[in-house]
Amino acid sequence: MTQSLGIEQYKLSVVSGGKPTLNNFSSVTGNKNIARLSHDQRNYIIPFNNQIKVYSVETRQCVKTLKFANNSTLSEIFSQEQDDNESIVKILLGDITVSQQEDAHLITVFTKNGHVVVLNYKGKLVESPKHFKISLENEKLLNVFHNKGSYRLLTTFKDPSQKAHNSLQSYRLHGLEFNDTKKQFDVTDQAEWNNIILSNVSSNGKLLTHICKDASTKDHEHKSISVVSLFDDSVNMNFPLSSVLSSQTQSLSSNTRYVSCMAIDNVGQQLAIGFASGVISIVNLADLQVRLLKWHIDSVLSLAFSQDGTYLLSGGWEKVMSLWQLATNSQQFLPRLNGIIIDCQVLGPQGNYYSLILQMTENNSNSDYQFLLLSASDLTSKLSINGPLPVFSSTIKHIQQPISAINTKNSSSIGSLNHSKKKQSRKVIKSKRQDFTTNVEINPINKNLYFSHISAIQIFDFYKNEQVNYQYLTSGVNNSMGKVRFELNLQDPIITDLKFTKDGQWMITYEIEYPPNDLLSSKDLTHVLKFWTKNDNETSWNLKTKVINPHGISVPITKILPSPRSVNNSQGCLTADNNGGLKFWSFDSHESNWCLKKISLPNFNHFSNSVSLAWSQDGSLIFHGFDDKLQILDFDTFKKFESLENTKTVSEFTLDSEIQTVKLINDTNLIVATRTTLSAINLLQGQVINSFDLYPFVNGVYKNGHLDRLITCDEKTGNIALVVNQQLTDFEGIPTTKYKSRIIIFDSELSRKLGNFTHCEYISWIGWNYDTDFIFLDINSTLGVVGTTVNTQLSDEVNNESIMDGLVSSTTTSTVSNTDAFAEQLKKLTSRGKKSAARNNNADSNDEDEEDITLEFINGEKKDKLVNMNSFTSMFDNIQNVQMDTFFDRVMKVIT
Incomplete structure (x- = not known):
């Protein structure tokens, strides 16, 4: 196979995954849910960060996907290279640019920066859909309202005079009208409100209520509440917040005075105010009489009135939706939800559906959302929608935890709420260790992706682009109920590793159990190894064997390696600890259980988390990487491999730094990645045949062993995929929160480059799908594929042979100082293979040029x-x- 053939063979496409979009770029907004029911209420249209998905309410299936990357107009609008923060803020049914609605399958999509696109959500995606741009000066679109043919825009902007109060926003209300002759939208100013702290809109979109700080005083306690009509002057009220606070509320802590959410009914008669203390106040707007609803014991995070105002929905940290009948104050509950309720709305003209947004706050490295659509008549679930749920090694950018009365890792306190986003961005930029990798496993049988999600696993179908199952594997507080207030500090068990046997019949998990804080035993962790199985017709896994502290008390498992098919029909595994110990576990059919079969005692006098394992296909040899040493062990004796008297075989290698991962290719080449080099060792020759310099890309960036998540190999062809992540800089050379990444495909000897791709976001994991493709996940929970079976309809990203040459110009012309050096190093990494191949072809000629010699020296390559x-x-x-x-x-x- 020639090199050019290899490059044409692989393609990169972003095809799956993504996160549901919330209208949550400002903490002051209510109505976070942008999803819409169709006119006939049969379809539910929900935007993701990479596509718009249409679900059938009857069949619960996704019936249509509008991928941004498949359309030039959409891909340009939502290009992360142009604007990292662009998102959909509103979807209106129909084409609002025409007076007569002819096609009921059209929707009008509004984005935060004023783009308006008309799309067909049932037929084929139009090549060049209608696209307009609303001219907004220093304003961001917040919401769009529609009433009998007239439209209103609500925008938000930062008031320059309010620099000290980052949380305060200013709103403008505009009239919106489409000019048919000029083919553009005309905007007229209607009203303006300043110093907004919190707001919400009635479910029919006609009333706006907000709470704002009095600009005439510096005292933060002077706040007022306004209720205004958006389309006329029928309702226009303003009264101080203190007038609706009860006497007991005013005398207690700040939690009892802090408003965490609001809701207004459709006719402007009732106002519901939720407080951080858990109390809900119902205000009769005619006489400002107040009555209290008490059930929540932590912050109320969401409120919504039914269409006729007789019921109130409320949700919070308890993971329970409460339905209040306001006439009698009686309650109905929907308990045992998967996350805390951060938004609830009533949908449909008759209020036939309730929509909930759940946030799974156990994962504080990422914002995990789940969208629920419930039938209002019996509270049964109609739809449950979410994307992949990865847990990253470090907290990623733009994470906002909900407010709680108590400040914990899973929540924001009243004082820290306003600064959390900027603080997190600064932390991401300044941190040297940009480790946002995650652990994902692929089932060898059905190719489903398995994400370890704190105490549970998420099973995700890559090809159908939907969650198959979500199963708790540990026993913890969160599995059965919501945690509130001080309970948030209780840490549930965490699944840190997950593997499958080669036949896919067994799942092996490793979890860590944490004792409560502030005890003498708080640092005594319990390590648990579990073996699971399931029948073909089942969706949930069943626990077969549980081993507590398998390597001894307080000794962690640093690596799990399933056995090849030649060992007990692949029903076995190796586990390694941080002191060099190894254990072999195997399923014993006579005992009908998993048993410990072999043990190798620790043979090092120090501890290290840099542990890696590989196993030969015939099962005879084990390759054990510990710190900077690589040992070859005989599986039968569990001791160092000793060669015959006549042959000389090296059984131990000492590398230049800690070994991050070891991959055995075709039983002849051992690919070893350390913190500084990527090397190919030929086991028959006992020497390094190719070596690359990885130091500029991984030194100090990833935690020990995590580079293994960014290197994978195709066990059929021996091809190797390597991910290189790069942090981008601004025009002054200062690091930003933006990233680019490269996926480089090598052959089994690292001698030729078969593919070289760029992706516009940080890649957190890459793995082989047991076929011909490599699947990867980026920091936005988007799934992509690099492979030979990519559908031609899927969008191809850049696969350019000279991509490294234009690296500076392709990112920004400003990233000169930092990116130049990075591009230079990357060019060396990807081009050296070509030059060594060219030299091999011209072995007769002795005229090696100086550049080749210099390049060899830089890459640290020694043939002998x-x-x-x-x-x-x-x-x-x-x-x-x-x-x-x-x-x-x-x-x-x-x-x-």
């Missing part, structure tokens, strides 16, 4: 011998009174 930090140690055993020329001779002996 591996030079590392231990190569020169023997020279210093007896160095007293050694002449300089003798010392020089010793050095030359080592490197030649």
